[in-house]
Amino acid sequence: MAKGVWIVAELRDGAFRKVTFELASTARKLADQLGEEACAVVCGSGVAGIAGELGKYGIDKVYVADNAAFEPYTTDAHAAAVAKVVKDNDASILLVAASFQGKDLAPRLVGKLATGMASDCTDVKIADGKLLAVRPMYAGKCFGEIVVSATPQIAALRPNVFPIVESAKAGAVETFDPGLGDLKTKVLEVQKEESGKIDVSEANIIVSGGRGMKGPENFAILEELAAVLGAAVGASRAAVDAGWRAQSDQVGQTGKVVSPNLYIACGISGAIQHLAGMSSSKYIVAVNKDPEAPIFQKADYGLVDDLFKVVPALTQECKKLLG
């Protein structure tokens, strides 16, 4: 019978990404509820040295495949390796990150393993010995509880939502042969964004601007606040479509889904498609001069005023508090 809660570790440039520790901590919790092992698959290049780190987050056994084909990530290499190792070990539950990489890999695994999955989950638990996953649907307008009847039961976890918990376990490391066949995709180039820029999908704090910013040059005041807070700068679709900000900064239904601790929406009305991307933020602040703006219905703290006066003042206050 299938057994064990597994995770697919996500790496970038030879290091684990934060979401990997979120997956590991969650796998530990589920494994304890089931009385089973938590295992991890690590596919990377030159990663034997760091694989054991996952023990610190509760992983009992780490299965490592070391191959130059794994870095940078391609669908073929990773799907082949992960499918093989979870099948060989008859894994019961498989957790993957709902990151750009995980959203590419997980459904390919669903196809390879002829199973089902719950995408972009914000909660997972065990009910009647099975995985029960909770996830936003219809852009967060309702939530679904998903049960997967085939194995492995796959769930992709939304980054930044699940807590990282350190544990006293020491992970055992084992290598496996990924049996890579013919690889059909290749990464020709990795074009990095300006160095030092934090991606909205990874940020703990996001300062976001909309049409109320009036023009691209005014985003400087958001950049200043973001610099003080160590935040990323996001944008509404109106700001992106006007050409004020890059597509990669767009938050919302046709942009990125984000879950920071703090989301500060400046000059954003709170259209339903924008809310779709940020309503799982832990704290939401709205700065808008229109007290009727729908964003205030979602906000934990609402500031009704001219953003051009409030934002610079907020930057000064934060400097005082944090400096």
Add this chain to the structure above:
Amino acid sequence: MNIIACVKQVPDTEAQIKVKADGSGIDEGGIKWVMNPYDEFGVEEALKLKEKLGGDVTIVSIGPARAMETIRTALAMGAEKGVHIDDPALNAADAYATAAALAAAIKGLPYDIIFCGQRAIDDDSAQVGAILAELLGVPQVTFVTKLEIDGTKVKAVRPIEGAQLVIETSLPCVITATKGLNEPRYASLPGIMKAKKKPVDAKNAAALGVSADAKSKVAKMVPPPARPPGKILCADDTPEGKAAELAKLLREEAKVI
């Protein structure tokens, strides 16, 4: 070029979604239906490719009778023909069964490239394109924002966190489209007139030889968790006063800065 574009009919992005009292699904009353916005990017790219390289575009959709409107919209945008998979069992299928039905329909057609949206905005599952690629045994590039085809060589750009990857693969393949790829065109009036006469094949699960057995199911739907009402800040009623109050609350109450 034989180009396939998969489309799904979904509730309009503005639609209010009400969960049925027994949690078995959503109340479909009063919903306006539209083409999934990500599929629009896929259809547009399919049409652009046809205009550049020649060939034709076939639209494949699974859905009840009303999904025909969405197929006709894509035909009015410029696609040549359609396949409408209408089967009560499949209309409620999970991602695997959906992809299996699409794969079965597409296997019966000549194809060089297949477009899907990166996700449908109803179930938001973002799975079908990749499962379809696996079931057809072809490579995938997901979340594509730029695409170039040269002979059978495919070069695609996709975002990841903090970077973009330039990926090379070969035809046939599945591309899932995302915002940035193009600006979808509107159907013209002559296009709409012509679309009425374009052929649309009807299929069901039996004809395709697929089962609708779900590997996953939505056991229950619930309304989103309520957020506690927020605080409107008004210290001194000056921007500086409000900013100071906010900074203090973020630091001491929310503890997020």
